[in-house]
Amino acid sequence: MSKSILLNRINYPFLFKLDLLEIQNLSLKFEKIEKKNFKFKKKINFSISADYTTNYLKELLPLFLANQSIDCTILEKEFGSLKFLSLDPSNTFWKSKSDFYLLMPSSNNLKYVPKLGDKIHLIKKKAKQDAKHWIDLWKNTKKNIIQTTFDPINIPNFSKLDGVKFGGYLHYIRLVNSILIENLPQHVDLIDIENLIIKNESLKWNDNKIYNLTKQPYSMNTLPFLAKDISSCVSGILGLSKKAIILDLDNTLWGGVIGDDGLNGITLGEETPQGQSFSNFQAYLKSLSQKGILLCVCSKNDPKIAKEVFLKHKHMNLKLEDISLFIANYENKAQNIKNISKTLNLNLDSFIFLDDSKIECELVAKELPEVMVINMDDDPSEFIEKIESVGAFYFKNVTKEDFNRINSYKGINKLNEEKSKNKNIDQFLKNLKPKITLDKINNNNCDRSVQLLNKTNQFKLNSKIFSSKDLLSKKKSCVVISFEDKFQNYGIISIIVYDHNFRTKTLNIENWVMSCRVFSRRIENYMINYLINKLKKDKLQSIAFKFEITNKNLYMQNFIEKIGIKLKKKNDNYLINTNKILNNKKNYITRV
Secondary structure: OOHHHHHHHHOOOOHHHOOHHHHHHHHHHHHHOOHHHOOOOEEEEEEEEEOOOOHHHHHHHHHHHHHOOEEEEEEEOOOOOHHHHOOOOOOHHHHOOOOEEEEEOOHHHOOOOOOOOOOHHHHHHHHHHHHHHHHHHHHOOOOEEEEEOOOOOOOOOOHHHOOOOOOOHHHHHHHHHHHHHHOOOOOEEEEOHHHHHHHOOOOOOOOHHHHHHHOOOOOHHHHHHHHHHHHHHHHHHOOOOOOEEEEOOEOOOEEOOHHHHOOOOOEOOOOOHHHHHHHHHHHHHHHHHHOOOEEEEEEOOOHHHHHHHHHHOOOOOOOHHHEEEEEEOOOOHHHHHHHHHHHHOOOHHHEEEEEOOHHHHHHHHHHOOOOEEEEOOOOHHHHHHHHHHOOOOOOOOOOHHHHOHHHHHHHHHHHHHHHHHOOOHHHHHHHOOOEEEEEOOOOOOHHHHHHHHHHOOOOEOOOOOOOHHHHHOOOOOEEEEEEEOOOOEEEEEEEEEEEEEOOOOEEEEEEEEEOHHHOOOOHHHHHHHHHHHHHHHOOOOEEEEEEOOOOOOHHHHHHHHHOOOOOOOOOEEEEEEHHHOOOOOOOOOEEO
């Protein structure tokens, strides 16, 4: 297998659906290949502890994390270690330099399972006791934890009624899981094992033969799906989830070709099974947009005819206001996608492209390998499951900024239109009447702050990540920045994490990120002035930071050089005396 074929195979969105032997072969080849051939976006340390064997899972995880553009070093504890480690928060395992802990408890180790004759109130009390063990453990670490839910066991207490009757083992497991969900802190994510089983009915979770041989409870064919769910969760926490979907129209949002079949000839709506499937798919896309996923159109169509469906067809769930950018022409789709990326100021790897044409999909995949391409040439009733199966989205923390994202990007389009009419950039910025708010980190803004730190790429000092618990412990050394102008309120758009070293008279910036939605507004200039004034007030002299040069943070690189700091050719630490910082640009921003 050539290197290019191997790379394409590893980046395949449906890697988890390949034959298990092929996946294991890919895993072995990936282990041997030089990692410099991959364009990893993140590098992490990953620790695993479970109540059962995870050897085979550990072999596949690096491959599936690479599928998400993540390089990893894995520390695996021995079989059955979790039962003991969960009782010992002082163990060195919890003090390792891991960025993530993967914990995989077994329902067989639940301590207080109900006995025949237990009353309902006692069963509820027992479930709280079993859940409390894990809730207390979560409180003892600041690191990100990914934990599998307790799995259904294959020995029921009440046969077919086991899941719907108090005292049933399945009912009890669900009760414990629900208590864990209710008490889930921000730095802990759960992998839903029961949902994994339901979504993949052909898989066998309780495989007695495999368990007796290897002490692994699930079948070998379950491994890729479990590895995919874990890697997708890591990707979401690190901010690598997809941010936008680019949609074809004909035979993707409706059945038929609007240019040939006309408004009344396309298939859409509950009158036919296929039409209902397209309506359901549109409703699904609309729900994604309401949670902050941008929807764009890229179609080879006459724009007037294409938009007519959105305006006049009674069964269209999607409306023009749901679409952030609408491109309908007969140009090369790869070039159109590049233009969408540039207009929205999002990297190409932020997008999923959906099209029923294999030719268009192959063209985009070849010319824009960063874009996730999904061919929608199959039954439209399977469209939703097809998109969901790749685990491209992460919705644990849906913030008010997510709810307002579509309007935010439409406001940016208006702003760009006005900007193009103004030759005097300073007068333009002043007329926007920009306002800024600076807050400390708190429970209300922590989710959005973590989201920004993990998702932002273009204005970012380095790859250091923070859990919500990390940030909340730094209440006096975080600046959370919100912004608004005459067009809209952008909400929280930036965060700076720092600490003081009064001995060396240095302000150390651990990380600084800013949303691409507010680029070119001179917010960074305002914040440099703020930091310099803070240094003077605290009688400090220098700013220290670690800067990692990537092919994505060019905006940050340009800013650093414009304020007089000469960048080195490699990732390095910087110590800059404030007297050497040049920051002469007026920003016209008022603090409120």
